[in-house]
Amino acid sequence: MQATATGNATGNATGTTVDMLVDVAGLGAYGPGGEAVAALAVAAVIGTLMLTNTALAGPWAKRKITAAFTDRIAVNRVGPFGLLIIVADAVRLLSKELIVPEGVDRPAWDLAPLVIASSALLGFAVIPFGSGLQLADPETGLAYVFAVASIASLGLIMAGYASNNKYSFMGGLRAIAQNLAYEIPLVITGASVVLFTGSLQMSEIVAAQTAPLFELGPVAIPSWYAFVNPFAFVLFLVANMAEIGRNPFDIPEAPTEIVAGYQTEYSSVYFVLVYLGEFIHIFLGGAIITTVFLGGPAGPVLPGIVWFMVKIWGIFLLTQWARSAIPRVRIDQLISIGWKGMLVLSFANLVLTAVIVGVIAG
Amino acid sequence: MSLEEPEPDDALAAVGETDEGLDYDALAALLGDRLLDREQHVNAEGFVVRPDLSCLTAQQYGDRYESIYHLRKYDEPTHELSVVVPSPTDDPHNESANPVYRTADWHEREAYDLVGIEYEDHPDLRRILLPETWQGHPLSGDFDGEEPQIVTLREHANPLQEDHRGDDADTMFVNIGPHHPATHGVLHIKTVLDGEQIADLEPDIGYLHRCEEQMCEQGTYRHQIMPYPDRWDYISAGILNEWAYARAAEDLADIDVPKYAQVVRTMSAELCRIAAHMLAAGTFALDVIGDFTATFMYAVQQREQVQNILEDLTGQRLMFNYLRLGGVAWDIPEPRDEFFEKIRDYLDDLPENVAEFHNLLTSNEILQIRTVDTGVLPPEEARSYGATGPVARGSGIDYDLRRDDPYGYYPELDWDVVTEPGCDNFARLLVRLREVEESARIIEQCVDLLEDWPEDEREIQSNVPRTLRPDPDTEIYRAVEAAKGELGIYIRSDGTDKPARFKIRSPCFSNLQTLPVMSEGEYVPDMIASLGSLDIVLGEVDR
Numbered sequence: 001m002q003a004t005a006t007g008n009a010t011g012n013a014t015g016t017t018v019d020m021l022v023d024v025a026g027l028g029a030y031g032p033g034g035e036a037v038a039a040l041a042v043a044a045v046i047g048t049l050m051l052t053n054t055a056l057a058g059p060w061a062k063r064k065i066t067a068a069f070t071d072r073i074a075v076n077r078v079g080p081f082g083l084l085i086i087v088a089d090a091v092r093l094l095s096k097e098l099i100v101p102e103g104v105d106r107p108a109w110d111l112a113p114l115v116i117a118s119s120a121l122l123g124f125a126v127i128p129f130g131s132g133l134q135l136a137d138p139e140t141g142l143a144y145v146f147a148v149a150s151i152a153s154l155g156l157i158m159a160g161y162a163s164n165n166k167y168s169f170m171g172g173l174r175a176i177a178q179n180l181a182y183e184i185p186l187v188i189t190g191a192s193v194v195l196f197t198g199s200l201q202m203s204e205i206v207a208a209q210t211a212p213l214f215e216l217g218p219v220a221i222p223s224w225y226a227f228v229n230p231f232a233f234v235l236f237l238v239a240n241m242a243e244i245g246r247n248p249f250d251i252p253e254a255p256t257e258i259v260a261g262y263q264t265e266y267s268s269v270y271f272v273l274v275y276l277g278e279f280i281h282i283f284l285g286g287a288i289i290t291t292v293f294l295g296g297p298a299g300p301v302l303p304g305i306v307w308f309m310v311k312i313w314g315i316f317l318l319t320q321w322a323r324s325a326i327p328r329v330r331i332d333q334l335i336s337i338g339w340k341g342m343l344v345l346s347f348a349n350l351v352l353t354a355v356i357v358g359v360i361a362g
Numbered sequence: 363m364s365l366e367e368p369e370p371d372d373a374l375a376a377v378g379e380t381d382e383g384l385d386y387d388a389l390a391a392l393l394g395d396r397l398l399d400r401e402q403h404v405n406a407e408g409f410v411v412r413p414d415l416s417c418l419t420a421q422q423y424g425d426r427y428e429s430i431y432h433l434r435k436y437d438e439p440t441h442e443l444s445v446v447v448p449s450p451t452d453d454p455h456n457e458s459a460n461p462v463y464r465t466a467d468w469h470e471r472e473a474y475d476l477v478g479i480e481y482e483d484h485p486d487l488r489r490i491l492l493p494e495t496w497q498g499h500p501l502s503g504d505f506d507g508e509e510p511q512i513v514t515l516r517e518h519a520n521p522l523q524e525d526h527r528g529d530d531a532d533t534m535f536v537n538i539g540p541h542h543p544a545t546h547g548v549l550h551i552k553t554v555l556d557g558e559q560i561a562d563l564e565p566d567i568g569y570l571h572r573c574e575e576q577m578c579e580q581g582t583y584r585h586q587i588m589p590y591p592d593r594w595d596y597i598s599a600g601i602l603n604e605w606a607y608a609r610a611a612e613d614l615a616d617i618d619v620p621k622y623a624q625v626v627r628t629m630s631a632e633l634c635r636i637a638a639h640m641l642a643a644g645t646f647a648l649d650v651i652g653d654f655t656a657t658f659m660y661a662v663q664q665r666e667q668v669q670n671i672l673e674d675l676t677g678q679r680l681m682f683n684y685l686r687l688g689g690v691a692w693d694i695p696e697p698r699d700e701f702f703e704k705i706r707d708y709l710d711d712l713p714e715n716v717a718e719f720h721n722l723l724t725s726n727e728i729l730q731i732r733t734v735d736t737g738v739l740p741p742e743e744a745r746s747y748g749a750t751g752p753v754a755r756g757s758g759i760d761y762d763l764r765r766d767d768p769y770g771y772y773p774e775l776d777w778d779v780v781t782e783p784g785c786d787n788f789a790r791l792l793v794r795l796r797e798v799e800e801s802a803r804i805i806e807q808c809v810d811l812l813e814d815w816p817e818d819e820r821e822i823q824s825n826v827p828r829t830l831r832p833d834p835d836t837e838i839y840r841a842v843e844a845a846k847g848e849l850g851i852y853i854r855s856d857g858t859d860k861p862a863r864f865k866i867r868s869p870c871f872s873n874l875q876t877l878p879v880m881s882e883g884e885y886v887p888d889m890i891a892s893l894g895s896l897d898i899v900l901g902e903v904d905r
Contacts, residue, residue, distance in 0.1 A: 069656050070655070070656045070658075070659035070660075071656075071659055071660065071663065072659060166534060166536050167536075170558070170886075247651070247652055248728055250652055254652065254887070255543050255652060256543050256544040256648060256649045256652060256890055257544065257886055257887050257890050258886070259542060259543060323652070324655055324656045325655070325656055325722065326651070326726070326728060327647075327650050327651040327652075327726060327728040327729040327732055328650065328651060328652050328728075328732075328887075329728055329731070329732065330731075330732060330885055330887045330888065331558055331885065331887070332558070332885060333731060333732075
């Protein structure tokens with residue numbers, strides 16, 4: 001998985017961790033091979049970091065957070081604060097029988113969990129984590145991250161269609177409808193930020209947010225796009241909720257309606273991959289929001305990477321909050337919110353931003 | 363329906379009685395729009411009326427089968443009428459009441475299934491509780507219980523067959539349940555979908571049929587039947603159910619209940635109602651919001667506190683078995699002050715907790731767009747299907763047996779019947795939340811009364827014979843307002859210490875029949891929400 005990420009992303013890397021590693025370790029002498037080794041090493045670091053967050057800390061934290069919202073205690077018996085539940089869960093899930101239902105469309109059914117899990121992981125290739133950790137920084141960074149994130153939709157559709165189950169099928173159909181309706185507002189809102197920055201490059205987008213917006217006494221408010229254009233921030237946040245399929249937009253799985261949607265038939269390792277894919281997707285969504293709207297790794301005192309993680313976890317917390325408290329909308333309502341509301345608003349935002357940017361430039 | 367010529371009961375007869383006999387026109391005027399038809403018979407004129415069908419009991423005597431239609435008015439539930447339709451043993455068949463009362467549909471199917479009476483012109487006379495391959499009718503006299511039953515699904519049945527209506531139909535058949543996260547038990551809903559919309563829907567029940575009626579027929583009146591009602595609606599509504607049996611049996615055997623015991627009954631029953639309604643609101647939230655919701659956990663916490671109180675009172679958390687014929691099992695636990703303090707503490711916090719539900723649920727815009735004007739059940743339909751309880755009151759039908767057919771200590775207390783005119787899922791949720799507040803009012807008054815009750819007058823049970831043997835061939839139908847609606851019990855005695863026929867009129871059974879009306883043409887999520895708002899318990903539907 002990580003090797004693929006490297007292959008895709010190293011082509012036009014400039015000023016990333018890979019270059020740093022090549023210089024420091026003197027790998028440049030080995031030509032492209034040396035660069036590939038360095039890229040693999042960095043990809044391994046980033047992959048491990050994100051998997052630690054999503055696969056290990058994520059599910060545990062989710063239990064604790066949901067428990068806090070619903071007035072419960074959650075896991076507390078296995079290890080300190082129930083942390084070892086992660087190990088127990090891993091053993092439990094991996095040792096379960098992998099049930100392959102009769103009549104599933106084999107190659108597609110097997111590939112879908114891989115596509116769901118890996119597509120989101122690919123997105124992290126261009127995310128600047130701060131403290132100099134970034135695998136690749138192509139000029140098309142933002143477009144790339146949207147592109148790979150939406151590959152997950154393909155995975156959902158494959159899973160839904162190949163499962164030979166009506167609930168899965170409905171889940172898959174809902175996933176298509178939902179992603180079509182929300183991907184466009186998401187990208188258009190992202191584009192309004194690009195108008196400010198004038199670049200799709202992730203490092204440029206982060207750099208553009210460092211200047212102070214205004215001084216509030218001793219505190220300088222940075223020009224994060226969440227402050228510069230709060231309207232776009234809210235739009236993006238909502239569209240992102242739909243993109244990652246969380247409440248109030250968890251319609252493709254909607255457990256009380258269509259059992260578990262596209263993941264109904266998956267068990268054991270495949271289920272782990274699908275579940276993991278969802279978590280990585282939530283974190284990728286958080287990473288995009290952090291980079292584009294919350295100044296990336298910027299923050300006082302602590303190292304950049306810590307700030308970056310804090311912000312991602314903040315977004316994660318928000319999704320769990322929504323999950324505990326906000327009712328799910330109906331699929332037709334979701335579609336009409338998407339096409340009639342979000343799309344119009346996102347274009348309005350884009351035009352408005354273009355005018356403002358034009359006036360300032362002029 | 364020509365067999366259903368009711369002899370006018372006392373109230374009606376007094377109006378139309380003249381010196382020359384009965385004044386039929388005056389009677390007709392009195393019946394108003396309930397009068398469906400007038401017929402000329404040899405000896406008198408007959409009326410075809412429509413009160414509202416409450417329950418149908420079918421049974422077999424030595425020489426005949428009987429279908430008893432228990433009719434009562436929604437506006438005046440004490441106006442009751444039982445129409446007895448006999449049919450011969452060798453070829454039991456009756457005319458179906460289905461064209462007049464839609465609720466007769468399932469009730470007659472059940473009578474056919476269990477007793478074996480055939481109803482002519484019934485649109486869909488199939489088995490309802492037992493598997494369709496079942497041989498014989500278990501409550502009929504000639505049923506051989508020793509004969510092994512082979513229960514299989516029909517072979518080579520193509521469930522998609524009826525779904526393909528014509529070549530260009532593009533509908534999809536989906537089995538929702540019996541194992542599904544939102545069916546609240548083992549309910550199977552055969553659904554035909556047109557995209558996400560429901561083209562056709564049929565609830566398939568009977569998965570939890572436990573022969574409760576027959577088990578009650580094998581228990582003695584005095585002690586052996588009382589534990590069963592706890593197991594019908596097992597969502598902590600136990601004491602409400604027990605009261606249904608207690609009321610029927612006490613009226614049958616002419617047993618008085620001391621006032622003190624009535625107050626204790628009223629208090630404990632309303633505690634059960636709070637617990638049941640809280641869980642109903644919580645599971646409804648679960649259906650609309652999704653899993654892991656705060657509201658569900660908050661609701662369960664409320665129920666938990668009520669259960670703690672009930673545990674102190676009855677020693678049980680779910681299967682209370684607290685009521686006895688003629689009173690209750692035992693008095694308020696000592697020290698009484700502590701117990702009352704516990705209830706008061708709970709009631710003090712309740713308004714705040716209910717406000718939190720309003721905050722999280724009813725005032726939430728997303729929940730409103732999901733539930734307002736979905737699952738619409740017009741009042742006429744609700745009446746025709748015999749819907750009762752919060753489902754009827756959510757459709758604006760002002761019907762509550764606690765007030766309209768008073769029992770217990772309710773008439774002396776100050777409380778209101780809650781109705782909402784919305785007819786939709788939202789209205790039913792509102793009714794439940796508001797009824798919790800009304801129940802709290804009732805409990806508070808009961809606690810006040812009990813606290814000041816003189817110590818030497820705390821009579822918890824009246825004198826009841828050790829063995830009850832009601833007179834042969836006495837029949838009775840009595841109902842109480844249980845958590846889900848009118849829970850009625852029909853008992854016929856044959857002179858022994860066990861009932862000869864014990865029939866349960868389950869509110870959920872009638873309420874569930876309205877699901878197709880609410881859901882056809884709506885989206886799948888709305889159907890799930892409607893099902894949640896009906897608040898059925900399969901233990902009570904299937905019995």
